Amino acid sequence: MIAMEDIRVELGGNLVLDGVSASFDGPGVSAIIGPSGCGKSTMLRTILGLVPIARGRVLVDGETLPEGNALLRMRRRFGYVIQSGGLFPHLTGGANVLLPARHAGMARGAARSRLDDLASLVRLGGDELGRYPGELSGGQRQRVALMRALMLEPEALLLDEPLGALDPEIRVGLQEDLAGIFSKTGARVLLVTHDLAEAAFLAADDALLLREGTVEQRGPMRELVREPRTGFAREFVEAQLGRSRELVGLGARA
Numbered sequence: 199m200i201a202m203e204d205i206r207v208e209l210g211g212n213l214v215l216d217g218v219s220a221s222f223d224g225p226g227v228s229a230i231i232g233p234s235g236c237g238k239s240t241m242l243r244t245i246l247g248l249v250p251i252a253r254g255r256v257l258v259d260g261e262t263l264p265e266g267n268a269l270l271r272m273r274r275r276f277g278y279v280i281q282s283g284g285l286f287p288h289l290t291g292g293a294n295v296l297l298p299a300r301h302a303g304m305a306r307g308a309a310r311s312r313l314d315d316l317a318s319l320v321r322l323g324g325d326e327l328g329r330y331p332g333e334l335s336g337g338q339r340q341r342v343a344l345m346r347a348l349m350l351e352p353e354a355l356l357l358d359e360p361l362g363a364l365d366p367e368i369r370v371g372l373q374e375d376l377a378g379i380f381s382k383t384g385a386r387v388l389l390v391t392h393d394l395a396e397a398a399f400l401a402a403d404d405a406l407l408l409r410e411g412t413v414e415q416r417g418p419m420r421e422l423v424r425e426p427r428t429g430f431a432r433e434f435v436e437a438q439l440g441r442s443r444e445l446v447g448l449g450a451r452a
Contacts, residue, residue, distance in 0.1 A: 206253035216411040229397035232408035277347030281359040291342040292327035316345040
């Protein structure tokens with residue numbers, strides 16, 4: 199269970215999160231949505247203890263986020279993927295995936311076995327894992343980044359616009375693969391996206407809409423599309439409705 203209690207975060211003199219409270223319990227997928235600059239990425243970074251908190255606290259299984267080495271150990275319970283993938287360019291795809299195992303002291307045989315299992319899960323072959331990130335396509339790099347995030351069998355997977363930089367046709371295919379991966383891992387998934395259709399596809403049951411560092415609305419995607427509770431929520435939905443047949447269908451079944 200992950201909980202944020204009255205979180206206030208200030209970065210560079212700017213208020214980024216302002217009294218955010220939200221909890222995420224058990225397996226499932228939650229989408230954190232909203233326009234650029236609303237604090238979506240900062241929410242994930244706050245959960246990981248990567249940004250200072252001016253007020254409030256983050257709890258994992260009822261325990262306040264620790265500091266120092268205890269925080270580093272806590273982070274091993276999370277998998278984290280950023281938009282660019284964050285792969286080290288001087289390491290092959292396979293070496294990138296194996297990094298968490300090396301730092302955690304996992305036995306070499308167990309790590310290689312886990313690597314093979316993950317390659318099958320994300321549908322990557324040995325040829326791709328033997329290449330460097332600059333030799334891979336955008337979709338392949340994100341699959342490698344996802345493998346690395348899953349290496350230590352995390353209890354929670356935090357994805358920050360993982361498909362945002364990909365071409366539309368590649369993005370659609372990866373969305374379908376992600377849905378299957380989420381169901382197989384059983385991890386709690388927090389997915390940051392500004393794309394309402396992507397959120398509807400991957401996290402239909404739980405969407406959290408942010409506005410200027412505050413929670414504007416939370417609930418099933420169907421409820422957000424059909425019954426936006428504020429003017430901002432209505433404008434955010436209507437701005438994307440015309441571009442997505444999935445969302446139009448969701449609204450039409452009201």
